[in-house]
Amino acid sequence: MPAHAHDDRSERNIRTAFFLNLAFTLFEFVGGAYTGSLAITADALHDLGDSFALGLSWFFERVARRERTPLFSYGYRRFSLLAALINAVILVTGSIVILAGAIPRIFEPSMPDAAGMFVFALIGIAANGLAALRVRGGATLNERVVAWHLLEDVMGWVAVLVVSIVLLFWEIPVLDPVLAVLIALFVLWNVGKNLRQTVVIFLQGVPPTITIGTVREALTAINGGRSIHDTHLWSLDGEHHILTTHIVVAGGGGYGAMREIKCRAKEAAAGLGISHATIEIEQEGEGCPVAGGY
Structure with missing residues (x-):
């Protein structure tokens, strides 16, 4: 699928999910007040945070599609990651609010309208299920969150x-x-895993699908490759990965041989799922001030 078609699909999915979620959130608050159910009211608060998060996701998904500029030389894809981080923070905050309200009610419970809860639950499953289907299988970290x-x-x-x-x-x-407490704890558990992955990407950690060792093995397997150093591997948004490295090759080769090794190295990097590779070629015995590191 072309990149622009994938981006359009991602934006449409998040936009649809946003409007469905916002409309149903308003409906939920009415339902929670009508039935007297803390679980429904807690879920309405959670969904209100979700609606805000989805709106941010929609906005940042549009921003992420902008072309690179002198200020953002890699483009705006990390804005999509920013949305994922904000969404995770909103979920954590909402869950804490839910726990603060639900735990005291365990010791002083009141009977809700069970029939009303039943009806609202059926509608809730249908509305949120439809929205979930729209973003199921999304490729970006933003869509997955x-x-x-x-x-x-x-x-x-x-x-x-x-x-x-x-x-x-x-x-x-x-x-x-x-x-209500169990729902909040479940949300905290799962958002914690996504939040950890998002923070690692923000701090330019190595993507979980690739390792430095895998990169070293692929690049030194190229005919003429001896070793690599000063290797840096990170991700823009959890989907588009960046690599910079120095490859040490056997001495004596001319410009054509060096160019061939660089082209094959970039092809190998692309085969590992790396979107952008910057590779410097060095001959054995050539001094390099950053040699000896990764």
């Missing part, structure tokens, strides 16, 4: 549905705040 938002909402509504069925037959009001 958005997909987690929506999948968590679907699972939360399934839990609300189960609890509402139980409350229709048995008066166990403590299940409502307990469910």
